[in-house]
Amino acid sequence: MIESIKSKKLFLFDLDGTIYNEDTLFNGTKELLNKIIEIGGKYIFITNNSSKSIYEYINKIKGMGIKADYDNFYTSTQATIEYLNTNYLNKLIYAMGTKEFIKELQHNGINVTTTYSKNAEVVLIGFDTEFNYEKARDVCKLLYEHKNIPYIATNPDLACPVKNGFIPDCGAIAKMLECATGRKPIFIGKPEPTMINYCMNNFKCSKEETVVIGDRLYTDIASGINAGVCTICVLTGEATVEEIEKSETKPNFVLNGVKDIYDILNAI
Ligand SMILES: [Mg+2]
Structure with missing residues (x-):
């Protein structure tokens, strides 16, 4: 698992339940995003919500102290x-x-x-x-x-x-x-692979270099599987261990939260 996650360059994150819950940023989010930059990677927040503009998301994320620009977001x-x-x-x-x-x-x-x-x-x-x-x-x-x-x-x-x-x-x-x-x-949105495919294409990353990180099996994880890329399900949102065990939609990895991904990227 460590080798697989460390080989990624394009990190596609869901928002709510994955990096924050409403207005509370999860522990390790900032550290993880900084680490991704440090290793020469790219992070993009992908969301199905088409009622808000990217600028509204940028304001929210910046208010939480995260570095984010227009091209860190990809909405439906x-x-x-x-x-x-x-x-x-x-x-x-x-x-x-x-x-x-x-x-x-x-x-x-x-x-x-x-x-x-x-x-x-x-x-x-x-x-x-x-x-x-x-x-x-x-x-x-x-x-x-x-x-x-x-x-x-x-x-x-x-x-x-x-x-x-x-x-x-x-x-x-x-x-x-x-x-x-x-x-x-x-x-167009998740669980269809369209958003993931466009992100890989826009940032010139291969399937092997891409990972989808989210908290919902039937949208986030399913979109990654449909696009043929690695998926990580975090347990800070909707999915539970029990649900994952019962579901046919199986992520590659299940982690407690984004902090665990940070620890993996930091491991020697
Ligand atoms: Mg979510």
Whole structure:
């Protein structure tokens, strides 16, 4: 295990439950990130949440005393932008999402309409915490009128944890729209390998040099397995030893927390 983890160059971290819990940074996070830089590696925080912009994440992380810039983050929005540029360059995209989400698409050159247009060539939905029925009507109308229009969703999560429980995430919005239209979107975020593949490609790292570190088996660990890279499950979030034993989604390594990874990188 030590040799395997020490050979990594690209460290792809989940955020909540992996490096922090809400506003509390886990022990060893700063030391580990500094160590990764010291050994010539790169760390990237990958998140499925498409309701927030990268700048909101940078502010949060910097507030915790972590060195992080634009290219230390990769959200399902970034992956969606790459996906659209690869597959639907210059097409008119009908997009449903938060104002921050729409802004980020536009800043990256995506040709977006946020109201119904009969000329729309792709339908895209995000984790829209500013959702309303007018938007639902627009999506349904487009999916109904154009039976074969490509339909994409940023992330398949059904529920997003908040202070007093959960709120419906992008996957739940997609389910609701499916009830009305019968259409299922193509999902971009974890557990799909898309984000991991784009990160490896962007930072010119091989599968052997890459590791995914997260606290959820069915998203973080599954995305790493689907991309064919090494995975480490930490026990500071959702997954428990019992769950891992029962699950068919098996990480390569199970560690108590990121502090253990730091200790491994430090071992002679
Ligand atoms: Mg997590």
